[in-house]
Amino acid sequence: MAENIWIVQAIAISAIVTQAQRGLPFLVVRRLRTSALARDLSMWMPAGLLVILAVVNVRTSLTGSPSHIAAAATGIGLTIGLHLWRGHVGLSIAGGTVVYMLIVNLIATPGGNP
Amino acid sequence: MRIDRHDLNAAIKRSSVVWFGIASLGVAFGIYVEASGLAWWWAPTISALVFAGSFEFVLVQLLVASASLGTIAMTAALVNARHILYAGAFPLDRVEGAGAKAWSIFALTDEAYALATSRNSTGMSGAQIVMVQAGLFAAWVCGSTAGSVLGASAIPQVRGAEFSLTALFVVLAIDASRDGLDRFTGAAATFTAAMALTLAHGHALIVAMTAFVAVLAARSTTRRRRSTANG
Numbered sequence: 001m002a003e004n005i006w007i008v009q010a011i012a013i014s015a016i017v018t019q020a021q022r023g024l025p026f027l028v029v030r031r032l033r034t035s036a037l038a039r040d041l042s043m044w045m046p047a048g049l050l051v052i053l054a055v056v057n058v059r060t061s062l063t064g065s066p067s068h069i070a071a072a073a074t075g076i077g078l079t080i081g082l083h084l085w086r087g088h089v090g091l092s093i094a095g096g097t098v099v100y101m102l103i104v105n106l107i108a109t110p111g112g113n114p
Numbered sequence: 115m116r117i118d119r120h121d122l123n124a125a126i127k128r129s130s131v132v133w134f135g136i137a138s139l140g141v142a143f144g145i146y147v148e149a150s151g152l153a154w155w156w157a158p159t160i161s162a163l164v165f166a167g168s169f170e171f172v173l174v175q176l177l178v179a180s181a182s183l184g185t186i187a188m189t190a191a192l193v194n195a196r197h198i199l200y201a202g203a204f205p206l207d208r209v210e211g212a213g214a215k216a217w218s219i220f221a222l223t224d225e226a227y228a229l230a231t232s233r234n235s236t237g238m239s240g241a242q243i244v245m246v247q248a249g250l251f252a253a254w255v256c257g258s259t260a261g262s263v264l265g266a267s268a269i270p271q272v273r274g275a276e277f278s279l280t281a282l283f284v285v286l287a288i289d290a291s292r293d294g295l296d297r298f299t300g301a302a303a304t305f306t307a308a309m310a311l312t313l314a315h316g317h318a319l320i321v322a323m324t325a326f327v328a329v330l331a332a333r334s335t336t337r338r339r340r341s342t343a344n345g
Contacts, residue, residue, distance in 0.1 A: 007156065007177060010186050014173055015163045017190040018197070023219045025201035038202070040334035045327065046203035046231045047290035048303035052322045053224060054287035055307035057280040059318075072277070079281040083288050089234065093131045093281040101274040 067107065075100030118241060125245035128238070129229055133249045135278030136167075136225065137257035142276065143170055144261020150178050157262035161255045167223060169193045196323045200227045209240035221247035225279065232286040302329045 032038040061072040079096030086092070140161065147157040152174065160170050172193055176186050200222055209218045218226075226247045230238060238246075291300055303326055310322035 007152075009183055010173070010177060011160055011163055013183055013187045014160075014166075014169070014190045017187050018164055018166050018169065018194045019220060021191070021194050021197045022200070022222045025198045026206060026219065029201045036338055037331060037334050040337075041327065041330055042202050044296075044299045044330050044333075045199065047287075047293070047295040048299045048326055048330070049199060049203075049323060050228055050232065050283065050287045050290045051295070051300060051303035052307045052319070052326060053228060054280075054283040055304055056311060056318045056322060057283045059307075059311050061277065061280045071274075072280075075277055075281065076284060079284050080288065083285050089285050089289075090127070090131050092285045093135075093278050096281045096284075097131075097135070097275065097278040100277045104274040 068104065071100055071103035071107070074103060117245075121239055121241040122245060124238075125242045125249065128234070128242070129246045129249060131278055132225055132229065132282050133253040135276055135282065136250050137253040138275030139167060139279065140254045140257020140259075141261035142257075143167075143174075144258040144263070145265060146171060146261075147174055147258070148262045148265045150174050152177065154262040157258040158255050161258040162251075165221060165223065165251060165254065166190075166194055167254070192317065192320060195320045196224075197222060199323055199327060203227075203231045205230055205238075205240075205243070208238075209243055214240065214244050218244060218247060221251050223247075223250060225250055225282065228283060228286050232289055234289065298333065299330070302326055302333075 029038070058076055061076070062069050075096045078099050079092050082095045083089075083092035143161065144154075144157040147160070148154055160173060164170055164173065169190060172189060173186065176189060181189075204218075204222060204227055206215060206218060209215050226243075229246055230243050303322075306325040306329065307318070307322040310318040310325065314321040
C-alpha cells in the first residue's frame with residue numbers, strides 16, 4: 001500500500017533526525033571538554049535544564065477548566081510540600097499524583113491535557 | 115551485559131514511579147493513534163522506532179494531515195532539538211560497552227536525562243542507567259500498544275497518571291536548586307522558561323533552553339574577559 005510506504009518513510013525520517021540529535025553531540029562534547037566555555041556550561045547547565053523542564057511542565061499542566069487547574073495546582077503544591085518536608089523523591093511524586101488523580105477523576109470536570 | 119540484582123533493584127526503586135507515568139502517557143498516545151484512524155500497530159511501531167514522547171503526538175498529527183516528508187523532518191528537528199544539549203551532562207562515560215552506549219543514546223529522553231543527572235544520581239552506575247532507560251522504553255511501548263489495541267472505549271476512565279512526569283521534573287528541580295544551583299543560573303532558567311511560554315507556547319522547551327544556554331555562554335565569556343583584565 002502506497003500510504004503505508006509513506007508512513008514508513010515518515011517514521012524513518014523522524015527516527016533518523018531524532019537519533020542524530022541525540023547521538024552526534026556526544027562526538028563534539030568529547031572534543032570540547034577542555035574548553036573553558038564547555039567547563040562553565042557543564043557546571044551550570046544540568047540544574048538549569050531541570051528547572052526549565054519543571055517550569056514548562058507545570059505551566060502546561062495548569063490549563064483547561066478551572067477545576068482542572070485547581071487539581072493541578074493542588075497536586076503540584078502537595079508534591080513541593082512533601083518534597084521539602086521529607087525529601088523522598090518517590091513519595092513526593094506518588095503523593096502529588098495520587099491526590100491529583102483523585103480530584104480529576106472524582107471531582108473535576110474534564111478539559112485538561114490528553 | 116550481566117544483569118546484577120542490586121543494580122536492578124536500585125533502578126526499580128529509583129524510577130518505577132516514572133515508568134508508571136510513562137506507561138499511562140503511552141496509553142494516551144495509543145488511544146490518540148487509534149482515534150486518528152491509523153492501524154493500531156502503528157502506535158507500537160512509532161513508539162519503538164522514534165521513542166520521543168511529545169514529538170510522536172505531533173508526528174501522528176502530521177501523518178493525518180498528509181504533511182510532506184520535508185515538513186516532518188523539519189518538525190522533528192525543531193521539537194527534538196533540545197536533545198542536543200543533553201550530551202553536555204548525561205553521564206555516558208559511566209555506561210560501559212559500545213552496545214550499551216548506543217542504547218543509552220537511543221533512549222536519551224527528557225525523563226532519562228532528568229533521572230541520570232539529578233542530585234541523587236551521582237551514585238548511579240552505568241548498568242542502572244541502562245536499566246532505567248529500558249524500563250522507560252518498555253513502559254512507553256507497552257502503554258502505546260495497550261492504548262491503540264483497546265481504544266478509548268475499553269480503557270477504564272482513570273485519568274491523570276501522566277501528572278507524575280510533571281511531579282518528577284518539579285522534584286528534581288527542587289533537588290537541583292538545593293544542591294549548588296547558584297542564584298544567577300536559577301533565575302536565568304526560570305526567566306527564559308517564562309519568556310518562552312509567553313512568546314512561543316508550542317515550542318517553549320526548545321526556545322527556553324536555547325535562550326538559557328545563550329545567557330550562560332555570555333556569562334562565561336564576560337567572566338573570562340574580566341578575569342583576564344584583572345589578572
